[in-house]
Amino acid sequence: MPEASYSPSSPNPAGNMIELDLDVQDFASDWSNCDSMSSYVSRMVCHNRTDSLLFANLYSSALNELLETAFRVHGRTGQLVCRFRRTGDVDRIEIDMPSDDGVLSFYQGAVDLARGPDAQTVYLDKLFSSDVPDMALSLLELSVDYGADLSLTRDDQAQRLCLAAELVLEEPKP
Amino acid sequence: MISSDNAQTFAWQFNENDQEFSLQGSLRPQRVDDLTGCMTALENAVSTVKGRFYLNVRRLVRMNNVAFQAIAQKLADTCTNRPDLNIQITTSSVVGWSTRKFAALQATNENISVSEYDSEFYPGQTFLEEGGFIPILRTQTKLTWHHEREILRRHGMQPGLQMADICCGIGDFAVLVQKEFEPGRLVALDHSKSSLDYARKVADEFGVRGIEYVFGDASEMLLESNQFDFVTCRHSLQVFNHPEHILQELFRICKPGGRVYITNEKNSHCLGEPRSETIQWTYNEVAKLWAHFDMDIEFGPKSRRYLQDAGFDDIKMESFMVTNLDGNPQDFADIIQSWENVYAGQMAVERGDNPEFIARFRQGFQDHIFAAKHPKGYAGWPIWVASARKPK
Numbered sequence: 320m321p322e323a324s325y326s327p328s329s330p331n332p333a334g335n336m337i338e339l340d341l342d343v344q345d346f347a348s349d350w351s352n353c354d355s356m357s358s359y360v361s362r363m364v365c366h367n368r369t370d371s372l373l374f375a376n377l378y379s380s381a382l383n384e385l386l387e388t389a390f391r392v393h394g395r396t397g398q399l400v401c402r403f404r405r406t407g408d409v410d411r412i413e414i415d416m417p418s419d420d421g422v423l424s425f426y427q428g429a430v431d432l433a434r435g436p437d438a439q440t441v442y443l444d445k446l447f448s449s450d451v452p453d454m455a456l457s458l459l460e461l462s463v464d465y466g467a468d469l470s471l472t473r474d475d476q477a478q479r480l481c482l483a484a485e486l487v488l489e490e491p492k493p
Numbered sequence: 494m495i496s497s498d499n500a501q502t503f504a505w506q507f508n509e510n511d512q513e514f515s516l517q518g519s520l521r522p523q524r525v526d527d528l529t530g531c532m533t534a535l536e537n538a539v540s541t542v543k544g545r546f547y548l549n550v551r552r553l554v555r556m557n558n559v560a561f562q563a564i565a566q567k568l569a570d571t572c573t574n575r576p577d578l579n580i581q582i583t584t585s586s587v588v589g590w591s592t593r594k595f596a597a598l599q600a601t602n603e604n605i606s607v608s609e610y611d612s613e614f615y616p617g618q619t620f621l622e623e624g625g626f627i628p629i630l631r632t633q634t635k636l637t638w639h640h641e642r643e644i645l646r647r648h649g650m651q652p653g654l655q656m657a658d659i660c661c662g663i664g665d666f667a668v669l670v671q672k673e674f675e676p677g678r679l680v681a682l683d684h685s686k687s688s689l690d691y692a693r694k695v696a697d698e699f700g701v702r703g704i705e706y707v708f709g710d711a712s713e714m715l716l717e718s719n720q721f722d723f724v725t726c727r728h729s730l731q732v733f734n735h736p737e738h739i740l741q742e743l744f745r746i747c748k749p750g751g752r753v754y755i756t757n758e759k760n761s762h763c764l765g766e767p768r769s770e771t772i773q774w775t776y777n778e779v780a781k782l783w784a785h786f787d788m789d790i791e792f793g794p795k796s797r798r799y800l801q802d803a804g805f806d807d808i809k810m811e812s813f814m815v816t817n818l819d820g821n822p823q824d825f826a827d828i829i830q831s832w833e834n835v836y837a838g839q840m841a842v843e844r845g846d847n848p849e850f851i852a853r854f855r856q857g858f859q860d861h862i863f864a865a866k867h868p869k870g871y872a873g874w875p876i877w878v879a880s881a882r883k884p885k
Binding site: 350353354366369370371372373376377379380383384387442443446447452456457460464 | 521555
Protein backbone atom coordinates (compact mmCIF):
# COMPACT_ATOMS: atom_id res chain seq x y z
CA MET A 320 0.00 0.00 0.00
CA PRO A 321 1.39 3.47 -0.81
CA GLU A 322 2.43 5.61 2.11
CA ALA A 323 -0.04 8.33 2.97
CA SER A 324 -0.11 10.98 5.59
CA TYR A 325 -2.98 11.36 8.02
CA SER A 326 -5.30 14.13 6.93
CA PRO A 327 -8.36 14.61 9.10
CA SER A 328 -11.18 16.44 7.40
CA SER A 329 -11.46 20.17 7.39
CA PRO A 330 -14.56 21.42 9.22
CA ASN A 331 -16.75 21.81 6.11
CA PRO A 332 -15.16 20.09 3.17
CA ALA A 333 -16.98 20.01 -0.13
CA GLY A 334 -19.30 17.07 -0.43
CA ASN A 335 -19.60 16.48 3.31
CA MET A 336 -23.11 15.21 4.05
CA ILE A 337 -23.15 13.73 7.54
CA GLU A 338 -20.65 13.24 10.35
CA LEU A 339 -21.21 10.95 13.31
CA ASP A 340 -18.92 11.35 16.29
CA LEU A 341 -19.13 9.03 19.28
CA ASP A 342 -17.00 7.46 21.96
CA VAL A 343 -15.52 4.25 20.61
CA GLN A 344 -16.31 2.40 23.83
CA ASP A 345 -19.96 3.44 23.63
CA PHE A 346 -20.02 2.35 20.01
CA ALA A 347 -18.49 -1.02 20.81
CA SER A 348 -20.81 -1.65 23.75
CA ASP A 349 -23.74 -2.74 21.57
CA TRP A 350 -23.58 -4.69 18.31
CA SER A 351 -26.87 -3.24 17.12
CA ASN A 352 -25.19 0.18 16.85
CA CYS A 353 -23.73 -0.98 13.52
CA ASP A 354 -27.15 -1.78 12.10
CA SER A 355 -28.76 1.34 13.56
CA MET A 356 -26.08 3.66 12.22
CA SER A 357 -25.94 2.09 8.76
CA SER A 358 -29.73 2.10 8.46
CA TYR A 359 -30.01 5.71 9.59
CA VAL A 360 -27.25 7.07 7.38
CA SER A 361 -28.34 5.12 4.31
CA ARG A 362 -31.84 6.50 4.66
CA MET A 363 -30.50 10.03 4.97
CA VAL A 364 -28.22 9.92 1.93
CA CYS A 365 -30.45 8.00 -0.49
CA HIS A 366 -33.33 10.37 -1.13
CA ASN A 367 -31.98 12.05 -4.25
CA ARG A 368 -30.50 8.99 -5.92
CA THR A 369 -32.00 7.50 -9.08
CA ASP A 370 -33.56 4.61 -7.12
CA SER A 371 -33.54 5.62 -3.48
CA LEU A 372 -34.58 2.22 -2.15
CA LEU A 373 -31.99 0.26 -4.08
CA PHE A 374 -29.28 2.78 -3.23
CA ALA A 375 -30.15 2.68 0.48
CA ASN A 376 -29.93 -1.11 0.51
CA LEU A 377 -26.52 -1.15 -1.12
CA TYR A 378 -25.19 1.75 0.95
CA SER A 379 -26.45 0.24 4.18
CA SER A 380 -24.88 -3.12 3.36
CA ALA A 381 -21.50 -1.61 2.55
CA LEU A 382 -21.49 0.73 5.53
CA ASN A 383 -22.57 -2.00 7.91
CA GLU A 384 -19.61 -4.13 6.90
CA LEU A 385 -17.24 -1.24 7.59
CA LEU A 386 -18.85 -0.54 10.95
CA GLU A 387 -18.86 -4.21 11.97
CA THR A 388 -15.17 -4.35 11.15
CA ALA A 389 -14.53 -1.22 13.24
CA PHE A 390 -16.65 -2.71 16.02
CA ARG A 391 -14.33 -5.72 16.19
CA VAL A 392 -11.01 -4.00 15.57
CA HIS A 393 -10.31 -0.54 17.05
CA GLY A 394 -8.10 1.19 19.57
CA ARG A 395 -9.23 1.17 23.19
CA THR A 396 -10.09 4.78 23.87
CA GLY A 397 -11.01 7.86 21.88
CA GLN A 398 -13.60 9.01 19.42
CA LEU A 399 -15.00 7.10 16.48
CA VAL A 400 -15.74 9.62 13.76
CA CYS A 401 -17.69 8.56 10.67
CA ARG A 402 -17.81 10.98 7.75
CA PHE A 403 -20.10 10.56 4.77
CA ARG A 404 -19.31 12.52 1.63
CA ARG A 405 -20.35 12.60 -1.97
CA THR A 406 -18.72 14.01 -5.07
CA GLY A 407 -20.70 13.36 -8.22
CA ASP A 408 -21.53 9.68 -8.27
CA VAL A 409 -18.76 8.73 -5.83
CA ASP A 410 -19.73 8.19 -2.21
CA ARG A 411 -16.90 8.29 0.27
CA ILE A 412 -17.19 6.81 3.74
CA GLU A 413 -14.45 7.55 6.28
CA ILE A 414 -14.17 5.64 9.53
CA ASP A 415 -11.70 7.55 11.70
CA MET A 416 -10.81 5.65 14.87
CA PRO A 417 -8.28 5.30 17.67
CA SER A 418 -5.54 2.85 16.83
CA ASP A 419 -2.52 0.99 18.15
CA ASP A 420 0.08 -1.22 16.52
CA GLY A 421 -2.16 -4.28 16.41
CA VAL A 422 -5.11 -2.37 15.00
CA LEU A 423 -2.97 -0.67 12.41
CA SER A 424 -1.39 -3.95 11.40
CA PHE A 425 -4.79 -5.56 10.88
CA TYR A 426 -6.16 -2.74 8.73
CA GLN A 427 -2.94 -2.39 6.78
CA GLY A 428 -3.00 -6.11 5.98
CA ALA A 429 -6.72 -6.19 5.14
CA VAL A 430 -6.56 -3.16 2.87
CA ASP A 431 -3.48 -4.55 1.13
CA LEU A 432 -5.33 -7.81 0.48
CA ALA A 433 -8.44 -6.01 -0.73
CA ARG A 434 -6.43 -3.86 -3.12
CA GLY A 435 -4.29 -6.74 -4.29
CA PRO A 436 -4.61 -8.62 -7.58
CA ASP A 437 -5.82 -11.80 -5.87
CA ALA A 438 -8.60 -10.22 -3.85
CA GLN A 439 -11.28 -12.37 -5.46
CA THR A 440 -9.42 -15.62 -4.77
CA VAL A 441 -8.56 -14.61 -1.23
CA TYR A 442 -12.16 -13.60 -0.62
CA LEU A 443 -13.48 -17.00 -1.71
CA ASP A 444 -10.81 -18.83 0.30
CA LYS A 445 -11.71 -16.95 3.45
CA LEU A 446 -15.41 -17.30 2.79
CA PHE A 447 -15.23 -21.08 2.70
CA SER A 448 -12.57 -21.55 5.35
CA SER A 449 -13.86 -23.55 8.29
CA ASP A 450 -12.12 -21.33 10.80
CA VAL A 451 -13.85 -18.61 12.75
CA PRO A 452 -15.05 -15.79 10.51
CA ASP A 453 -12.08 -13.85 9.20
CA MET A 454 -12.27 -10.20 10.18
CA ALA A 455 -10.79 -9.14 6.84
CA LEU A 456 -13.70 -10.74 4.97
CA SER A 457 -15.86 -7.62 5.03
CA LEU A 458 -13.20 -5.38 3.51
CA LEU A 459 -12.45 -7.99 0.87
CA GLU A 460 -16.14 -8.20 0.00
CA LEU A 461 -16.38 -4.44 -0.33
CA SER A 462 -13.56 -4.50 -2.81
CA VAL A 463 -14.66 -7.61 -4.74
CA ASP A 464 -18.44 -7.18 -4.76
CA TYR A 465 -18.89 -3.45 -4.47
CA GLY A 466 -15.81 -2.32 -6.35
CA ALA A 467 -14.87 -0.16 -3.36
CA ASP A 468 -11.60 1.72 -3.50
CA LEU A 469 -10.21 1.26 0.01
CA SER A 470 -7.44 3.32 1.49
CA LEU A 471 -5.85 3.91 4.86
CA THR A 472 -4.23 6.96 6.38
CA ARG A 473 -2.61 7.12 9.79
CA ASP A 474 -1.44 9.50 12.46
CA ASP A 475 1.14 7.65 14.53
CA GLN A 476 1.54 10.49 16.96
CA ALA A 477 -2.16 10.71 17.77
CA GLN A 478 -2.50 6.96 17.43
CA ARG A 479 -5.38 7.22 15.00
CA LEU A 480 -6.16 5.78 11.60
CA CYS A 481 -8.73 6.60 8.98
CA LEU A 482 -10.18 3.84 6.82
CA ALA A 483 -11.82 5.23 3.69
CA ALA A 484 -14.01 3.50 1.12
CA GLU A 485 -15.00 5.15 -2.14
CA LEU A 486 -18.01 3.56 -3.79
CA VAL A 487 -20.05 4.04 -6.93
CA LEU A 488 -23.35 2.38 -6.13
CA GLU A 489 -25.46 3.46 -9.08
CA GLU A 490 -25.04 2.73 -12.73
CA PRO A 491 -24.36 5.86 -14.77
CA LYS A 492 -27.51 7.54 -16.02
CA PRO A 493 -28.32 6.68 -19.64
CA MET B 494 -40.71 -19.52 12.01
CA ILE B 495 -43.43 -17.46 10.39
CA SER B 496 -42.47 -14.01 9.31
CA SER B 497 -43.60 -10.81 10.92
CA ASP B 498 -44.44 -7.96 8.60
CA ASN B 499 -41.49 -5.79 9.45
CA ALA B 500 -38.62 -5.82 6.97
CA GLN B 501 -36.18 -5.24 9.83
CA THR B 502 -37.19 -8.50 11.50
CA PHE B 503 -35.43 -11.67 10.51
CA ALA B 504 -37.49 -14.75 9.81
CA TRP B 505 -37.29 -18.10 8.10
CA GLN B 506 -39.82 -20.54 6.80
CA PHE B 507 -39.71 -23.99 5.22
CA ASN B 508 -42.32 -25.04 2.71
CA GLU B 509 -42.09 -28.79 2.50
CA ASN B 510 -44.34 -29.06 -0.54
CA ASP B 511 -42.12 -26.79 -2.60
CA GLN B 512 -38.90 -27.92 -0.89
CA GLU B 513 -38.23 -24.24 -0.38
CA PHE B 514 -36.47 -22.63 2.58
CA SER B 515 -37.10 -18.87 2.71
CA LEU B 516 -35.14 -16.23 4.57
CA GLN B 517 -36.43 -12.71 4.94
CA GLY B 518 -35.84 -9.45 6.73
CA SER B 519 -32.55 -8.18 8.12
CA LEU B 520 -29.93 -10.72 9.13
CA ARG B 521 -26.95 -9.12 10.86
CA PRO B 522 -25.91 -11.30 13.78
CA GLN B 523 -22.80 -10.65 15.86
CA ARG B 524 -21.90 -14.32 16.19
CA VAL B 525 -22.65 -17.50 14.27
CA ASP B 526 -24.20 -18.83 17.47
CA ASP B 527 -26.93 -16.22 17.13
CA LEU B 528 -28.13 -18.16 14.10
CA THR B 529 -28.44 -21.53 15.79
CA GLY B 530 -32.21 -21.77 15.39
CA CYS B 531 -32.12 -20.84 11.74
CA MET B 532 -29.21 -23.11 10.92
CA THR B 533 -30.86 -26.06 12.66
CA ALA B 534 -34.05 -25.40 10.70
CA LEU B 535 -32.04 -25.22 7.47
CA GLU B 536 -30.28 -28.47 8.30
CA ASN B 537 -33.57 -30.19 9.09
CA ALA B 538 -35.10 -28.87 5.89
CA VAL B 539 -32.23 -30.18 3.79
CA SER B 540 -32.51 -33.59 5.42
CA THR B 541 -36.12 -33.98 4.25
CA VAL B 542 -35.73 -33.02 0.60
CA LYS B 543 -34.78 -34.93 -2.51
CA GLY B 544 -33.71 -33.75 -5.93
CA ARG B 545 -33.86 -29.99 -5.89
CA PHE B 546 -33.72 -27.76 -2.82
CA TYR B 547 -34.76 -24.14 -3.14
CA LEU B 548 -33.29 -21.37 -1.00
CA ASN B 549 -35.41 -18.25 -1.43
CA VAL B 550 -33.69 -15.02 -0.38
CA ARG B 551 -35.84 -12.65 -2.43
CA ARG B 552 -37.03 -10.83 0.69
CA LEU B 553 -33.76 -10.99 2.57
CA VAL B 554 -33.12 -7.26 2.62
CA ARG B 555 -29.92 -7.16 4.61
CA MET B 556 -27.33 -9.74 5.54
CA ASN B 557 -23.86 -9.38 7.01
CA ASN B 558 -20.86 -11.56 6.36
CA VAL B 559 -21.21 -13.47 9.62
CA ALA B 560 -24.56 -14.79 8.43
CA PHE B 561 -23.48 -15.21 4.83
CA GLN B 562 -20.42 -17.21 5.74
CA ALA B 563 -22.43 -19.49 8.02
CA ILE B 564 -25.02 -20.16 5.34
CA ALA B 565 -22.43 -20.47 2.59
CA GLN B 566 -20.55 -23.09 4.56
CA LYS B 567 -23.73 -24.97 5.38
CA LEU B 568 -24.64 -25.11 1.70
CA ALA B 569 -21.11 -26.10 0.69
CA ASP B 570 -21.16 -28.90 3.28
CA THR B 571 -24.54 -30.00 1.96
CA CYS B 572 -23.11 -30.23 -1.55
CA THR B 573 -20.33 -32.43 -0.23
CA ASN B 574 -22.55 -34.70 1.85
CA ARG B 575 -25.50 -34.79 -0.52
CA PRO B 576 -24.15 -34.88 -4.08
CA ASP B 577 -27.62 -35.97 -5.19
CA LEU B 578 -29.03 -32.57 -4.27
CA ASN B 579 -29.25 -29.60 -6.58
CA ILE B 580 -29.52 -26.29 -4.74
CA GLN B 581 -31.32 -23.44 -6.45
CA ILE B 582 -30.93 -20.01 -4.80
CA THR B 583 -33.45 -17.36 -5.81
CA THR B 584 -32.37 -13.75 -5.31
CA SER B 585 -34.07 -10.49 -6.19
CA SER B 586 -32.88 -7.68 -8.41
CA VAL B 587 -34.81 -5.31 -6.15
CA VAL B 588 -32.53 -5.97 -3.17
CA GLY B 589 -29.39 -5.09 -5.10
CA TRP B 590 -26.58 -6.90 -3.31
CA SER B 591 -27.87 -10.46 -3.05
CA THR B 592 -27.27 -11.80 -6.57
CA ARG B 593 -23.60 -10.80 -6.53
CA LYS B 594 -23.10 -12.11 -3.04
CA PHE B 595 -24.69 -15.50 -3.61
CA ALA B 596 -23.01 -15.84 -7.01
CA ALA B 597 -19.84 -16.67 -5.07
CA LEU B 598 -21.49 -19.95 -4.10
CA GLN B 599 -22.36 -20.76 -7.68
CA ALA B 600 -18.77 -20.11 -8.71
CA THR B 601 -17.43 -22.70 -6.30
CA ASN B 602 -20.08 -25.44 -6.37
CA GLU B 603 -21.46 -26.96 -9.53
CA ASN B 604 -24.55 -28.18 -7.66
CA ILE B 605 -25.52 -24.65 -6.65
CA SER B 606 -27.16 -22.26 -9.07
CA VAL B 607 -28.33 -18.72 -8.49
CA SER B 608 -31.15 -17.08 -10.38
CA GLU B 609 -32.46 -13.56 -10.03
CA TYR B 610 -36.21 -13.31 -9.67
CA ASP B 611 -37.05 -10.62 -12.12
CA SER B 612 -39.78 -12.19 -14.15
CA GLU B 613 -43.29 -10.93 -14.77
CA PHE B 614 -45.01 -10.11 -11.52
CA TYR B 615 -48.49 -10.12 -12.97
CA PRO B 616 -50.02 -11.96 -15.91
CA GLY B 617 -50.55 -9.04 -18.24
CA GLN B 618 -47.25 -7.29 -17.74
CA THR B 619 -45.90 -8.32 -21.12
CA PHE B 620 -48.98 -7.06 -22.88
CA LEU B 621 -48.90 -3.76 -21.06
CA GLU B 622 -45.18 -3.12 -21.41
CA GLU B 623 -44.71 -4.36 -24.93
CA GLY B 624 -48.09 -3.51 -26.38
CA GLY B 625 -47.34 0.06 -27.30
CA PHE B 626 -49.24 1.00 -24.17
CA ILE B 627 -46.87 3.52 -22.66
CA PRO B 628 -47.74 6.48 -24.92
CA ILE B 629 -51.45 6.01 -24.40
CA LEU B 630 -51.08 5.89 -20.62
CA ARG B 631 -50.33 9.60 -20.64
CA THR B 632 -53.60 10.29 -22.39
CA GLN B 633 -55.47 8.06 -19.94
CA THR B 634 -54.00 9.91 -16.98
CA LYS B 635 -54.81 13.26 -18.57
CA LEU B 636 -58.48 12.27 -18.84
CA THR B 637 -58.77 10.65 -15.42
CA TRP B 638 -56.91 13.52 -13.69
CA HIS B 639 -59.66 15.81 -14.93
CA HIS B 640 -61.84 14.01 -12.34
CA GLU B 641 -59.37 12.77 -9.77
CA ARG B 642 -57.79 16.08 -8.82
CA GLU B 643 -61.01 16.88 -6.95
CA ILE B 644 -61.85 13.31 -5.94
CA LEU B 645 -58.46 12.96 -4.22
CA ARG B 646 -59.33 15.82 -1.86
CA ARG B 647 -62.56 14.10 -0.87
CA HIS B 648 -60.54 11.01 0.03
CA GLY B 649 -58.12 12.85 2.28
CA MET B 650 -55.27 13.96 0.03
CA GLN B 651 -53.75 17.25 1.15
CA PRO B 652 -50.38 19.04 1.05
CA GLY B 653 -47.53 17.83 3.20
CA LEU B 654 -48.53 14.18 3.46
CA GLN B 655 -46.08 11.31 3.22
CA MET B 656 -47.35 9.60 0.08
CA ALA B 657 -46.59 6.48 -1.95
CA ASP B 658 -47.89 5.74 -5.44
CA ILE B 659 -47.60 1.99 -5.88
CA CYS B 660 -47.61 0.62 -9.43
CA CYS B 661 -46.88 4.14 -10.63
CA GLY B 662 -46.31 3.07 -14.23
CA ILE B 663 -44.84 5.91 -16.23
CA GLY B 664 -45.17 8.20 -13.22
CA ASP B 665 -47.34 10.89 -14.74
CA PHE B 666 -49.94 10.66 -11.95
CA ALA B 667 -47.16 11.20 -9.42
CA VAL B 668 -46.01 14.29 -11.30
CA LEU B 669 -49.55 15.72 -11.31
CA VAL B 670 -49.94 14.99 -7.58
CA GLN B 671 -46.58 16.58 -6.83
CA LYS B 672 -47.59 19.75 -8.64
CA GLU B 673 -51.12 19.91 -7.27
CA PHE B 674 -50.66 18.80 -3.65
CA GLU B 675 -46.95 19.17 -2.85
CA PRO B 676 -46.72 16.12 -0.56
CA GLY B 677 -44.00 16.09 2.07
CA ARG B 678 -42.56 12.98 0.49
CA LEU B 679 -43.61 11.10 -2.61
CA VAL B 680 -42.31 7.61 -3.36
CA ALA B 681 -43.45 6.14 -6.68
CA LEU B 682 -42.84 2.42 -7.12
CA ASP B 683 -43.17 0.19 -10.14
CA HIS B 684 -41.74 -3.03 -11.47
CA SER B 685 -41.15 -1.83 -14.99
CA LYS B 686 -37.65 -0.44 -15.37
CA SER B 687 -38.52 1.04 -18.75
CA SER B 688 -41.53 2.84 -17.24
CA LEU B 689 -39.40 4.17 -14.39
CA ASP B 690 -36.73 5.38 -16.80
CA TYR B 691 -39.44 7.18 -18.70
CA ALA B 692 -40.88 8.61 -15.47
CA ARG B 693 -37.51 9.97 -14.35
CA LYS B 694 -36.91 11.48 -17.78
CA VAL B 695 -40.28 13.23 -17.81
CA ALA B 696 -39.88 14.54 -14.25
CA ASP B 697 -36.43 15.82 -15.13
CA GLU B 698 -37.62 17.42 -18.36
CA PHE B 699 -40.48 19.19 -16.60
CA GLY B 700 -38.30 20.29 -13.70
CA VAL B 701 -40.37 18.32 -11.19
CA ARG B 702 -38.19 17.45 -8.22
CA GLY B 703 -38.73 15.42 -5.09
CA ILE B 704 -40.34 12.26 -6.48
CA GLU B 705 -38.46 9.11 -5.50
CA TYR B 706 -39.02 6.63 -8.32
CA VAL B 707 -38.11 3.19 -7.03
CA PHE B 708 -38.04 -0.28 -8.55
CA GLY B 709 -39.97 -2.94 -6.71
CA ASP B 710 -42.55 -5.67 -6.62
CA ALA B 711 -45.86 -4.37 -5.27
CA SER B 712 -46.67 -7.72 -3.68
CA GLU B 713 -43.35 -7.88 -1.80
CA MET B 714 -42.24 -4.32 -1.24
CA LEU B 715 -39.05 -3.52 0.60
CA LEU B 716 -40.52 -0.26 1.90
CA GLU B 717 -40.73 -0.15 5.66
CA SER B 718 -44.03 -0.59 7.48
CA ASN B 719 -46.29 2.21 8.77
CA GLN B 720 -44.60 5.11 7.00
CA PHE B 721 -47.09 6.69 4.57
CA ASP B 722 -50.15 8.85 5.23
CA PHE B 723 -51.65 8.30 1.80
CA VAL B 724 -51.01 5.31 -0.45
CA THR B 725 -52.38 5.21 -3.98
CA CYS B 726 -52.60 2.22 -6.28
CA ARG B 727 -54.43 3.02 -9.48
CA HIS B 728 -55.69 0.64 -12.19
CA SER B 729 -53.45 -2.09 -10.83
CA LEU B 730 -55.29 -4.46 -8.53
CA GLN B 731 -57.24 -5.48 -11.61
CA VAL B 732 -54.13 -6.75 -13.37
CA PHE B 733 -52.83 -8.91 -10.54
CA ASN B 734 -54.00 -12.48 -10.14
CA HIS B 735 -53.83 -12.09 -6.35
CA PRO B 736 -54.96 -8.52 -5.58
CA GLU B 737 -55.28 -9.40 -1.90
CA HIS B 738 -51.48 -9.75 -1.70
CA ILE B 739 -51.04 -6.22 -2.99
CA LEU B 740 -53.64 -4.90 -0.58
CA GLN B 741 -51.80 -6.54 2.33
CA GLU B 742 -48.70 -4.66 1.31
CA LEU B 743 -50.55 -1.36 0.86
CA PHE B 744 -52.00 -1.89 4.34
CA ARG B 745 -48.55 -2.63 5.76
CA ILE B 746 -46.78 0.46 4.46
CA CYS B 747 -49.69 2.77 5.38
CA LYS B 748 -49.51 4.51 8.77
CA PRO B 749 -52.24 3.67 11.26
CA GLY B 750 -54.87 6.33 10.59
CA GLY B 751 -53.59 6.83 7.04
CA ARG B 752 -55.56 6.03 3.90
CA VAL B 753 -55.16 3.74 0.93
CA TYR B 754 -56.70 4.96 -2.32
CA ILE B 755 -57.40 2.59 -5.21
CA THR B 756 -59.01 2.96 -8.61
CA ASN B 757 -60.18 0.13 -10.82
CA GLU B 758 -62.47 -0.47 -13.76
CA LYS B 759 -65.46 -2.52 -14.72
CA ASN B 760 -64.93 -2.70 -18.44
CA SER B 761 -68.24 -4.38 -19.23
CA HIS B 762 -69.85 -1.08 -18.21
CA CYS B 763 -68.11 0.88 -20.93
CA LEU B 764 -70.81 2.38 -23.08
CA GLY B 765 -71.51 4.39 -26.19
CA GLU B 766 -74.28 5.75 -28.38
CA PRO B 767 -74.88 5.18 -31.20
CA ARG B 768 -74.05 1.48 -31.80
CA SER B 769 -74.50 0.58 -28.15
CA GLU B 770 -75.17 -3.11 -28.71
CA THR B 771 -71.96 -3.97 -30.53
CA ILE B 772 -70.02 -1.88 -28.05
CA GLN B 773 -71.63 -3.72 -25.15
CA TRP B 774 -70.87 -7.12 -26.69
CA THR B 775 -67.19 -6.31 -27.17
CA TYR B 776 -66.67 -5.08 -23.61
CA ASN B 777 -68.38 -8.13 -22.18
CA GLU B 778 -65.87 -10.13 -24.18
CA VAL B 779 -63.03 -7.97 -22.85
CA ALA B 780 -63.97 -9.06 -19.34
CA LYS B 781 -63.84 -12.73 -20.37
CA LEU B 782 -60.55 -12.22 -22.18
CA TRP B 783 -58.90 -10.69 -19.11
CA ALA B 784 -60.26 -13.47 -16.94
CA HIS B 785 -58.60 -15.96 -19.29
CA PHE B 786 -55.26 -14.36 -18.40
CA ASP B 787 -56.07 -14.36 -14.65
CA MET B 788 -56.81 -10.65 -14.53
CA ASP B 789 -60.04 -9.01 -13.40
CA ILE B 790 -61.00 -5.93 -15.41
CA GLU B 791 -64.34 -6.09 -13.57
CA PHE B 792 -62.65 -5.38 -10.23
CA GLY B 793 -63.97 -1.82 -9.66
CA PRO B 794 -67.16 -2.47 -7.67
CA LYS B 795 -65.42 -5.27 -5.73
CA SER B 796 -63.08 -2.73 -4.14
CA ARG B 797 -65.23 -2.30 -1.03
CA ARG B 798 -65.21 -6.01 -0.25
CA TYR B 799 -61.47 -6.35 -0.83
CA LEU B 800 -60.69 -3.34 1.37
CA GLN B 801 -62.86 -4.69 4.18
CA ASP B 802 -61.27 -8.11 3.94
CA ALA B 803 -57.82 -6.53 4.10
CA GLY B 804 -58.64 -4.97 7.48
CA PHE B 805 -59.40 -1.37 6.54
CA ASP B 806 -62.24 0.72 7.94
CA ASP B 807 -63.95 4.02 7.05
CA ILE B 808 -64.33 2.98 3.42
CA LYS B 809 -65.33 5.69 0.96
CA MET B 810 -66.36 4.75 -2.54
CA GLU B 811 -67.55 6.51 -5.65
CA SER B 812 -67.34 6.19 -9.41
CA PHE B 813 -66.79 8.55 -12.29
CA MET B 814 -67.09 8.31 -16.03
CA VAL B 815 -64.38 9.42 -18.40
CA THR B 816 -66.22 10.52 -21.55
CA ASN B 817 -65.66 11.96 -24.97
CA LEU B 818 -66.91 15.28 -23.57
CA ASP B 819 -64.03 15.60 -21.09
CA GLY B 820 -61.85 17.25 -23.68
CA ASN B 821 -60.81 16.46 -27.20
CA PRO B 822 -62.86 13.42 -28.34
CA GLN B 823 -59.79 12.26 -30.25
CA ASP B 824 -58.03 11.62 -26.92
CA PHE B 825 -60.83 9.28 -25.93
CA ALA B 826 -60.70 7.63 -29.36
CA ASP B 827 -56.93 7.13 -29.06
CA ILE B 828 -57.40 5.25 -25.80
CA ILE B 829 -59.99 2.93 -27.30
CA GLN B 830 -57.78 2.32 -30.33
CA SER B 831 -54.92 1.29 -28.06
CA TRP B 832 -57.24 -1.11 -26.24
CA GLU B 833 -58.23 -2.65 -29.55
CA ASN B 834 -54.58 -3.02 -30.54
CA VAL B 835 -53.68 -4.85 -27.34
CA TYR B 836 -56.88 -6.79 -26.60
CA ALA B 837 -57.80 -7.84 -30.13
CA GLY B 838 -54.38 -7.59 -31.74
CA GLN B 839 -52.42 -9.46 -29.07
CA MET B 840 -54.37 -11.01 -26.22
CA ALA B 841 -57.16 -12.55 -28.33
CA VAL B 842 -54.58 -13.87 -30.76
CA GLU B 843 -52.60 -15.42 -27.92
CA ARG B 844 -55.77 -16.98 -26.54
CA GLY B 845 -56.23 -18.62 -29.95
CA ASP B 846 -59.40 -16.85 -31.04
CA ASN B 847 -60.46 -17.34 -34.65
CA PRO B 848 -60.38 -14.50 -37.20
CA GLU B 849 -64.18 -14.18 -37.25
CA PHE B 850 -64.31 -13.61 -33.51
CA ILE B 851 -61.44 -11.14 -33.63
CA ALA B 852 -63.10 -9.17 -36.43
CA ARG B 853 -66.35 -8.90 -34.44
CA PHE B 854 -64.35 -8.09 -31.31
CA ARG B 855 -62.55 -5.28 -33.13
CA GLN B 856 -65.81 -3.87 -34.47
CA GLY B 857 -67.04 -3.02 -30.98
CA PHE B 858 -63.97 -0.89 -30.34
CA GLN B 859 -64.38 0.84 -33.68
CA ASP B 860 -68.02 1.52 -32.86
CA HIS B 861 -66.97 2.98 -29.52
CA ILE B 862 -64.59 5.29 -31.37
CA PHE B 863 -67.39 6.13 -33.79
CA ALA B 864 -69.65 7.08 -30.87
CA ALA B 865 -66.88 9.17 -29.29
CA LYS B 866 -66.26 11.16 -32.44
CA HIS B 867 -69.89 11.42 -33.55
CA PRO B 868 -71.15 15.01 -33.27
CA LYS B 869 -74.19 13.79 -31.36
CA GLY B 870 -72.54 10.75 -29.80
CA TYR B 871 -71.58 9.87 -26.25
CA ALA B 872 -68.94 7.42 -25.14
CA GLY B 873 -67.96 6.49 -21.62
CA TRP B 874 -65.36 4.59 -19.62
CA PRO B 875 -66.38 4.11 -15.96
CA ILE B 876 -63.89 3.98 -13.11
CA TRP B 877 -64.46 3.12 -9.45
CA VAL B 878 -62.58 4.95 -6.73
CA ALA B 879 -62.32 3.57 -3.22
CA SER B 880 -60.29 4.64 -0.24
CA ALA B 881 -60.13 3.33 3.28
CA ARG B 882 -58.38 3.98 6.56
CA LYS B 883 -55.90 1.73 8.29
CA PRO B 884 -57.24 1.43 11.85
CA LYS B 885 -55.20 3.19 14.55
